[in-house]
Amino acid sequence: MPPEVPAELDAKRRRIVAELGQMGFVLPGSISVRTVTCGRPTCRCATDPDQRHGPYIQWSRTDRARKVNRILTPAQLETYRPWIDNLRRLRALTGELETLSLDAVHAAEGWKRSTNPEPSATCGAAP
Numbered sequence: 001m002p003p004e005v006p007a008e009l010d011a012k013r014r015r016i017v018a019e020l021g022q023m024g025f026v027l028p029g030s031i032s033v034r035t036v037t038c039g040r041p042t043c044r045c046a047t048d049p050d051q052r053h054g055p056y057i058q059w060s061r062t063d064r065a066r067k068v069n070r071i072l073t074p075a076q077l078e079t080y081r082p083w084i085d086n087l088r089r090l091r092a093l094t095g096e097l098e099t100l101s102l103d104a105v106h107a108a109e110g111w112k113r114s115t116n117p118e119p120s121a122t123c124g125a126a127p
């Protein structure tokens with residue numbers, strides 16, 4: 001038998017799950033726009049900050065502790081920025097769902113919510 005969860009908590013859960021059901025692809029990382037120096041000592045970019053190359057649209061992410069960068073075209077940015085935004089939204093939604101589920105288990109079991117987690121020292125301590 002499913003636990004007794006307050007209707008408004010279940011309504012919130014359904015709203016979150018519905019949004020998750022519509023979620024598109026999710027990409028890690030962030031976008032930045034930057035100018036760069038090419039490293040050739042004779043290039044104009046070496047001495048004049050206004051002559052640096054770019055601006056380039058850079059997508060950066062971490063893959064197995066390594067930073068990975070890729071230059072995007074404006075069209076690619078338009079396509080993939082929503083995917084990057086989706087991961088942020090996905091994490092927000094799973095966080096909300098987790099908090100909601102904690103509310104639900106406490107409501108269903110009649111447990112008091114403790115904002116201050118018990119220190120582990122209470123395990124096996126006093127009777």
Ligand SMILES: [Zn+2]
Binds near residue numbers: 037040053
């Ligand atoms: Zn250069």
